[in-house]
Amino acid sequence: MSTAKPAQAKTVLATDRPPRYSFHPQDREEILHSVHHYDDPRAACIDVLKIVQKRHGWVPDEAIPAIAGILGIPGSDIEGVATFYNLIFRQPVGRHVIKVCDSIACFLTGYDELTAAIKKNLGIEYGQTTSDGRFTLLPICCLGNCDKGPTLMIDNDTHGPVAVADVPALLERYV
Amino acid sequence: MSAIIKSVETHPLTWRMDKLNGQLLDLKTYESLEGFSALRKAIKEMSPQDVQQTVKDANLRGRGGAGFPAGIKWSLVPMGDAAPKQKYLVCNADEMEPGTFKDRLLMEQLPHQLIEAMILVGYALQVSKAYIFLRGEYVVAAERLNNAIAEAKAAGYLSDNILGSGWGMELFVHTGAGRYICGEETALINSLEGRRANPRAKPPFPQVSGLWGKPTVVNNVETLVNVPAIILRGGEWFKSLSQGKSPDAGTKLYGMSGRVKRTGVWELPIGTTAREILEEHAGGMQDGLDLMCWLPGGASTDFLLPEHLDLAMDYDTIGKAGSRMGTGLIMAVDSKQNIISVVRNLEQFFARESCGWCTPCRDGLPWTVKVLQSIERGEGRPGDMEMLEQTTRFLGPGKTFCAHAPGAMEPLQSAMKFFRGEFERGIVDAVKQEEQVG
Numbered sequence: 001m002s003t004a005k006p007a008q009a010k011t012v013l014a015t016d017r018p019p020r021y022s023f024h025p026q027d028r029e030e031i032l033h034s035v036h037h038y039d040d041p042r043a044a045c046i047d048v049l050k051i052v053q054k055r056h057g058w059v060p061d062e063a064i065p066a067i068a069g070i071l072g073i074p075g076s077d078i079e080g081v082a083t084f085y086n087l088i089f090r091q092p093v094g095r096h097v098i099k100v101c102d103s104i105a106c107f108l109t110g111y112d113e114l115t116a117a118i119k120k121n122l123g124i125e126y127g128q129t130t131s132d133g134r135f136t137l138l139p140i141c142c143l144g145n146c147d148k149g150p151t152l153m154i155d156n157d158t159h160g161p162v163a164v165a166d167v168p169a170l171l172e173r174y175v
Numbered sequence: 176m177s178a179i180i181k182s183v184e185t186h187p188l189t190w191r192m193d194k195l196n197g198q199l200l201d202l203k204t205y206e207s208l209e210g211f212s213a214l215r216k217a218i219k220e221m222s223p224q225d226v227q228q229t230v231k232d233a234n235l236r237g238r239g240g241a242g243f244p245a246g247i248k249w250s251l252v253p254m255g256d257a258a259p260k261q262k263y264l265v266c267n268a269d270e271m272e273p274g275t276f277k278d279r280l281l282m283e284q285l286p287h288q289l290i291e292a293m294i295l296v297g298y299a300l301q302v303s304k305a306y307i308f309l310r311g312e313y314v315v316a317a318e319r320l321n322n323a324i325a326e327a328k329a330a331g332y333l334s335d336n337i338l339g340s341g342w343g344m345e346l347f348v349h350t351g352a353g354r355y356i357c358g359e360e361t362a363l364i365n366s367l368e369g370r371r372a373n374p375r376a377k378p379p380f381p382q383v384s385g386l387w388g389k390p391t392v393v394n395n396v397e398t399l400v401n402v403p404a405i406i407l408r409g410g411e412w413f414k415s416l417s418q419g420k421s422p423d424a425g426t427k428l429y430g431m432s433g434r435v436k437r438t439g440v441w442e443l444p445i446g447t448t449a450r451e452i453l454e455e456h457a458g459g460m461q462d463g464l465d466l467m468c469w470l471p472g473g474a475s476t477d478f479l480l481p482e483h484l485d486l487a488m489d490y491d492t493i494g495k496a497g498s499r500m501g502t503g504l505i506m507a508v509d510s511k512q513n514i515i516s517v518v519r520n521l522e523q524f525f526a527r528e529s530c531g532w533c534t535p536c537r538d539g540l541p542w543t544v545k546v547l548q549s550i551e552r553g554e555g556r557p558g559d560m561e562m563l564e565q566t567t568r569f570l571g572p573g574k575t576f577c578a579h580a581p582g583a584m585e586p587l588q589s590a591m592k593f594f595r596g597e598f599e600r601g602i603v604d605a606v607k608q609e610e611q612v613g
Contacts, residue, residue, distance in 0.1 A: 037347045039261065039387050045369035046352050084371040085352035087311045103273035104474055105432040105506055107520045141355055141528060142273035143312055146504070147430065147438035156314045
């Protein structure tokens with residue numbers, strides 16, 4: 001019978017764990033700046049999701065509790081907001097996101113042909129990303145560019161009217 | 176189209192745009208074109224209540240679509256020493272009504288005009304903070320508004336003691352992250368608070384309990400930018416702008432989209448006829464196309480026919496014809512379109528953009544889309560017309576939490592009224608169906 005003490009199991013407290021997601025210092029600064037615009041930090045929630053998304057292209061799972069922590073509200077609320085708004089992406093997207101306006105003014109001016117041409121050119125459907133990770137294709141509601149339909153946005157650029165023949169050259173501009 | 180000479184007297188919203196020569200308006204240029212003189216006048220000569228009264232007397236109606244008088248909306252805000260210290264003004268710049276592209280123009284071309292208007296209305300309501308709730312896709316407008324705010328701050332128009340009045344406010348641009356429903360005033364407030372954009376029950380009205388439970392006024396961009404000119408030139412002048420075309424006051428940004436010769440936005444006397452907008456300003460339909468029907472002011476307004484073109488585009492006249500003026504930007508549907516496909520596109524939009532908060536809207540709209548799709552394919556079933564008619568009642572005013580679903584029913588009910596035959600053609604008759612089954 002050994003009198004040696006059993007090896008002490010090392011207790012790891014939750015608080016000792018390294019944070020699973022840490023904000024980039026620049027993002028943190030931007031977040032704190034945004035929080036000051038509001039009388040309640042919760043209101044910065046969409047801003048913070050956008051800041052994180054700008055960094056990664058999307059909002060990774062591990063960022064949700066970190067955002068909850070910095071704003072002092074439950075993670076479920078952050079997730080509720082993140083999944084409600086269509087400009088927040090909760091899964092990885094391509095380097096460039098194409099948003100094709102599918103509302104009525106563009107529908108009347110050639111949306112069906114335009115969207116078919118883009119899908120054919122890229123070989124993907126709505127909600128998919130090209131295998132080279134270059135483009136994600138999404139529909140979007142009226143872009144307020146109805147005098148120039150059919151309209152689409154690629155990243156932050158609005159293009160319209162876009163003729164079917166212009167599609168290859170337009171996509172070439174985004175590498 | 177006759178050349179329109181814009182003057183400060185006739186085009187209060189857009190007269191400066193002619194002087195821009197493509198240059199973005201900076202603060203100095205804006206100041207040299209009467210910029211901030213309305214704010215100076217108000218603070219020097221008028222009490223906040225005077226500003227409110229002047230706008231009320233001018234009969235400025237909300238330009239976001241509902242047409243509610245701005246002065247009456249403001250009159251519910253508590254004023255005086257007993258009023259809460261925190262009060263908010265929110266500019267609804269979430270322009271997402273399909274077919275609408277007027278606020279984009281006002282913000283991209285004349286950011287300082289909106290900022291002066293917001294400070295002026297902020298003074299009238301003695302707010303502590305103001306936000307421009309801007310849709311996320313308007314990146315150019317966001318940049319220009321933020322630059323303009325920085326310039327206004329540096330020049331002392333935004334401070335804790337604006338022009339020595341002893342009153343001050345802060346102004347921020349808040350960019351959204353999508354979803355049409357954010358344009359609904361109480362959903363917008365929830366979104367601004369960092370929540371899902373579900374609408375809130377009214378009452379209490381936002382003017383009493385809005386953003387963070389404090390008095391809040393939400394006004395559309397175009398409504399706000401009318402205020403500086405009203406303060407400078409008075410309510411009687413503002414009423415005369417409609418040139419007797421309408422009992423409504425002021426000018427209106429009208430526009431045209433669809434397959435017309437010249438799409439665009441024009442500032443015209445309120446009450447201008449739809450025919451003048453289509454034929455003179457938009458140059459008529461494109462060659463080889465006829466007008467089948469038109470939406471007066473966005474996706475959530477009832478269709479009207481070519482025979483309605485001579486109606487004055489104002490709230491009451493279009494209302495009496497069974498539709499709504501809405502945002503005043505007309506969408507022309509040409510004769511080559513399939514009306515069922517057009518309605519299906521509209522309803523798909525509303526179904527996707529439903530926030531899901533209340534059942535009639537969340538479940539009723541996708542159902543409507545499915546039925547329309549089957550009619551579009553020529554596979555509609557007997558009873559589908561009755562089902563769609565039932566939907567227009569069950570999703571209509573008073574049956575849902577907010578105006579989203581009732582708005583969605585407007586183009587559907589009017590299309591069914593005017594183009595019943597087209598719908599019926601898409602329905603497989605009972606005998607034929609029996610044969611197929613048999």
